[in-house]
Amino acid sequence: MSESVDQPVLSEMPLNQLIACHECDLLMHKPVLRKDEKAQCPRCGYELYAQRHNVVNRSLALVLTALLLFVPANFLPIMQLHLLGQTSEDTVWSGVLGLYNSDMRGIAVVVFLCSMAIPLLKLTCQLAVLLSIRLNVGRSYGLFIYRIYHHVRDWGMLEVYLMGVLVAIVKLVDMAQLTIGLGLVCFVGLLLVQVWLEVVMSPHQIWVALSGEDVHAGD
Structure with missing residues (x-):
């Protein structure tokens, strides 16, 4: 299961709650994933990270x-x-x-x-x-x-x-x-x-x- 990251207001957010896409450099809020989910950049579709089990x-x-x-x-x-x-x-x-x-x-x-x-x-x-x-x-x-x-x-x-x-x-x-x-x-x-x-x-x-x-x- 994959999840695209929505773009919230980023001003004054802690750095540990932000993530940048390695492909297109889009800065976005880091989502919390459940097991076997993965986060994708909403702009280029690059897989940001995944939450794999075990x-x-x-x-x-x-x-x-x-x-x-x-x-x-x-x-x-x-x-x-x-x-x-x-x-x-x-x-x-x-x-x-x-x-x-x-x-x-x-x-x-x-x-x-x-x-x-x-x-x-x-x-x-x-x-x-x-x-x-x-x-x-x-x-x-x-x-x-x-x-x-x-x-x-x-x-x-x-x-x-x-x-x-x-x-x-x-x-x-x-x-x-x-x-x-x-x-x-x-x-x-x-x-x-x-x-x-x-x-x-x-x-x-x-x-x-x-x-x-x-x-x-x-x-």
């Missing part, structure tokens, strides 16, 4: 799933290459080491940061934030960590790395025998779980819960 518990489940997939996604073989009687196995980590040992250390560092370090940092930040809300401890630290998460979230580029892997598979399939490894399955699963997590983990509800205004964020 946000913390569902997000925690997805974060833990992503962390479980992280190790096999990066250290199990993505594919096996059979060429002229020889077999080689490639992983994300071996790709980083291969670039580093080939005197392409700058590229190796970028690949390591964008495909391994920053995604792990993002998941760790999300886990810490959700636990601070779920256990009701250290919410001030949770606010700080959530700010860090929003600064680094755009630097994790798993989808770019996946596109590179798929392009390599398409180019090599006519030259050698390729076998898809379990690492690629886990990598795709990790990417899908993180996309799902971005949808479920409503930023508005997380900010409100961290500020102590919403004691029912985990319901």
Whole structure:
């Protein structure tokens, strides 16, 4: 269910009762939503925020799933290459080491940061934030960590790395025998779980819960 925001008189209203549209910058009164409702901008129709049910518990489940997939996604073989009687196995980590040992250390560092370090940092930040809300401890630290998460979230580029892997598979399939490894399955699963997590983990509800205004964020 969605709800369009009406435009009341905004003069002398407290700032915590106002919200600005991220798309068209319309300033409006922030509505109070019930569960499974969402607020939309009356001018451009952009979704301002939503009130999703059981946000913390569902997000925690997805974060833990992503962390479980992280190790096999990066250290199990993505594919096996059979060429002229020889077999080689490639992983994300071996790709980083291969670039580093080939005197392409700058590229190796970028690949390591964008495909391994920053995604792990993002998941760790999300886990810490959700636990601070779920256990009701250290919410001030949770606010700080959530700010860090929003600064680094755009630097994790798993989808770019996946596109590179798929392009390599398409180019090599006519030259050698390729076998898809379990690492690629886990990598795709990790990417899908993180996309799902971005949808479920409503930023508005997380900010409100961290500020102590919403004691029912985990319901």
